[in-house]
Amino acid sequence: MENKDSSKISxxxxxxxxxKKGGLMMLGGLPWAAYVEENKEEEFVxxxxxxxxxxxxxxxxxxxxxCVEECPYxxxxxxxxxxxxLTGTPFFTPRxxxxxxxxxxxxxxxxxxxxxxxxxxxxxxxxxNIEKAEMGVAVIDRKNCLAYWGIRCDACxxxxxxxDEAIVLNFERNKxxxxxxxxxxxxxxxxxxxxxxxxxxxxxxxxxxxxLPREKALGKVNxxxxxxxxxxxxxxxxxxxxxxxxxxVEKSTLDYLNDTGSLLNDE
Amino acid sequence: MSNLxxxxxxxxxxxxxxxxxxxxxxxNRYGWKVLAGxxxxxKVLDSFYxxxxxxxxxxxxxxxxxxxxxxxxVLIIVFFYGLITGRIFCSWVCPxxxxxxxxxxxxxxGYREKGNKYLKLSRSTRYYVLVLxxxxxxxxxxxxxxxxxxxxxxxxxxVFGFGVSATVLxxxxxxxxxVLKNGFCGHICPVGGFYSLIxxxxxxxxxxxxxxxxxxxxxxTVCPExxxxxxxxxxxxDISQGACTNCGRCIEVCEDDALRFKFF
Numbered sequence: 001m002e003n004k005d006s007s008k009i010s011x012x013x014x015x016x017x018x019x020k021k022g023g024l025m026m027l028g029g030l031p032w033a034a035y036v037e038e039n040k041e042e043e044f045v046x047x048x049x050x051x052x053x054x055x056x057x058x059x060x061x062x063x064x065x066x067c068v069e070e071c072p073y074x075x076x077x078x079x080x081x082x083x084x085x086l087t088g089t090p091f092f093t094p095r096x097x098x099x100x101x102x103x104x105x106x107x108x109x110x111x112x113x114x115x116x117x118x119x120x121x122x123x124x125x126x127x128x129n130i131e132k133a134e135m136g137v138a139v140i141d142r143k144n145c146l147a148y149w150g151i152r153c154d155a156c157x158x159x160x161x162x163x164d165e166a167i168v169l170n171f172e173r174n175k176x177x178x179x180x181x182x183x184x185x186x187x188x189x190x191x192x193x194x195x196x197x198x199x200x201x202x203x204x205x206x207x208x209x210x211x212l213p214r215e216k217a218l219g220k221v222n223x224x225x226x227x228x229x230x231x232x233x234x235x236x237x238x239x240x241x242x243x244x245x246x247x248x249v250e251k252s253t254l255d256y257l258n259d260t261g262s263l264l265n266d267e
Numbered sequence: 268m269s270n271l272x273x274x275x276x277x278x279x280x281x282x283x284x285x286x287x288x289x290x291x292x293x294x295n296r297y298g299w300k301v302l303a304g305x306x307x308x309x310k311v312l313d314s315f316y317x318x319x320x321x322x323x324x325x326x327x328x329x330x331x332x333x334x335x336x337x338x339x340x341v342l343i344i345v346f347f348y349g350l351i352t353g354r355i356f357c358s359w360v361c362p363x364x365x366x367x368x369x370x371x372x373x374x375x376x377g378y379r380e381k382g383n384k385y386l387k388l389s390r391s392t393r394y395y396v397l398v399l400x401x402x403x404x405x406x407x408x409x410x411x412x413x414x415x416x417x418x419x420x421x422x423x424x425x426v427f428g429f430g431v432s433a434t435v436l437x438x439x440x441x442x443x444x445x446v447l448k449n450g451f452c453g454h455i456c457p458v459g460g461f462y463s464l465i466x467x468x469x470x471x472x473x474x475x476x477x478x479x480x481x482x483x484x485x486x487x488t489v490c491p492e493x494x495x496x497x498x499x500x501x502x503x504x505d506i507s508q509g510a511c512t513n514c515g516r517c518i519e520v521c522e523d524d525a526l527r528f529k530f531f
């Protein structure tokens with residue numbers, strides 16, 4: 001009895017209190033969570049060079065904006081509420097200002113949280129190599145690209161900092177006129193860094209070549225497709241353990257084909 | 268006592284608040300190296316970092332390992348505010364304080380003096396918001412309070428020149444003016460809540476000499492965390508609660524010279 005008096009609140013009251021507080025926290029927490037969830041699901045955002053993948057990036061970026069301050073071209077912006085990036089995180093819009101691919105990459109150098117990681121834009125000798133950046137990949141809208149109409153334009157090709165590597169021109173006969181060449185640009189996704197200088201340079205009203213996050217623009221081939229003609233790709237087989245030594249297969253091919261096994265068994 | 272000295276700490280605070288913003292702004296605009304970044308993480312004199320402990324806690328809650336630079340930055344801040352100055356971030360650094368102080372001032376001027384008719388909210392609400400921020404960060408994989416933190420949104424707007432979000436500040440201003448006295452900074456903001464939690468054992472405190480006190484309660488009318496002034500009119504001693512922001516308003520309005528800052 002004495003214990004009960006000194007503890008003042010009964011177990012029932014304590015429980016009610018906990019349920020009430022928990023309920024109130026959920027009341028506040030649910031709309032808050034919904035807003036945060038909505039805010040971070042911006043899948044088409046372009047990050048500075050050396051950015052870790054988007055999921056890790058929104059986890060680790062502390063929103064200090066020092067990368068933005070270090071950017072000499074004012075390319076990088078910090079997202080404000082309503083922008084298409086998690087509030088406070090750095091992003092860029094190539095049509096406005098592309099990444100000019102500084103060789104000393106000051107934005108990466110400045111990042112205090114390793115959200116921009118030097119390793120991702122360095123060679124093995126630890127020296128910066130901006131050409132390893134994977135900010136995104138340029139995609140061509142062939143319907144609206146003037147070069148695909150047969151009109152001569154190579155603005156993107158000329159603007160590309162990796163000239164004739166990231167964007168190449170494919171020469172084709174113009175069947176409509178019968179006497180002209182078409183010079184169709186094509187992006188090499190293995191080389192393109194996503195800097196967006198092509199998008200910035202594109203002369204159509206709305207850019208007909210534009211940068212998308214690699215995650216959005218590129219497909220992914222299953223592991224079991226191997227380029228047999230490519231030595232390096234073929235060597236992936238060496239590390240698999242599914243290789244079957246033909247000499248160890250017990251049945252002959254004929255036996256294998258004739259073995260109806262369970263096929264004829266209704267059960 | 269001259270009129271100006273009744274506002275000496277207030278003026279000094281405004282100067283400090285504006286100076287910090289100007290330094291951040293200059294770092295972005297002109298490349299000054301004194302204070303780069305913003306209030307979530309700042310690089311000082313191009314040599315070391317200061318980091319907002321609550322922002323870092325949320326980042327840790329997402330399962331991210333922080334860098335040594337940031338860890339040191341957090342420790343400096345926790346040590347400085349927690350053990351030396353107390354919660355002065357709220358009254359001497361944070362620009363939202365200017366907005367909420369204005370609302371409190373207008374309230375005193377009679378725009379809404381009498382109690383809180385609309386909303387009763389515990390001062391402990393901020394601790395629940397803090398816990399909630401960490402839980403949500405854990406679940407959502409993103410520092411949850413930093414997405415809506417009006418301090419961050421305001422400071423970034425000024426420093427990076429895209430403009431102050433009038434919506435956010437107006438919301439806080441009207442809330443403080445019309446709904447709840449000292450509503451945001453004194454009840455809701457988990458940043459202030461965090462500094463309240465760590466400031467209990469600080470060195471810099473307001474000290475009351477009860478012999479001089481005439482119990483006029485002027486200090487309680489200006490104090491944004493009025494519950495910390497519990498000893499006024501009762502007994503001499505230090506204002507020790509962590510929630511005291513050491514803003515010094517009580518000291519400057521005291522006609523009896525009964526309050527003063529005390530170090531140690």
